Amino acid sequence: MARLDWAGGYDTIVFEGCDGAGKTTLAGATAQHTNADLIHSALTPPSTDLVTTYNCLLDRTGRLVFDRCFLSELVYGPLYRGHTRLTYQHMDTLVRRVVARNGVFVHVTAPAAEIRRRLAARGEHQLPDLEEIALICDRYDELFRAVRTMAEVLLITTDHPDVDA
Template structure:
């Protein structure tokens, strides 16, 4: 399932729901797309922001991501194996991550009540942008994918409505 957010309305109903219902959000986007404002907003909303450190493990490139997904609480991962699926072939002629590993990763994100946030916008890397889109459409068969335009990410983000008890209200309709 892929949900698209128009650039004129960056906080579409689907993203509001993701912020209140997802424990895990994996932020993906092509090189050159600013994700900083979105990452900062996720941290402000109580997500622990993490990025796999160092190069991918040569035997098991999924290891750092499995470790990240094992963390308790709400988690936002800045970039993931999807980046390697796209940029590996463009930079080195092959990916160090197999599709089976990427699909396992997508299922692990979904099992952790998560979604992939596909950040789009203006960029020069057309081949990478197209590859990222194809990869996320494929992974979207296993985990929700929310697409949003980076040009609207810096806009103010309203807080979800709260009930008198302090719990977040569930959006209705649409």
């Protein structure tokens, strides 16, 4: 497991990355380590107002650890629905809300083959091929380049097959 000493310096920590990269494992351990509320952002119905949803979550008091958040909509929405329900202006506003809460973003990644192995091990029904996983990882890389212009971003690579995720 990655060391978590860094986490105590933040009130809001957002873990983002490809499914199978290790976000849930790291977010759970971080929430426990920092005594924070763990928020898992699950798939939402198409009619969900994501801006309001995430603003309400960011209005909560106390320490928060997000296991996935609004950034995933900007990666998965265009790939799987052909559009995103958030604009880059929305992203800018939400990123700044995280920063205002003494927050940090954590880009969790792993090699595509390791991600695929993890997804298979947990019984995913529609296992993506390596090219699809690599595309998702590339989209996260692009997105985090933009986020880095507004906020602190930490990179955690979980490439050990049995310990990290």
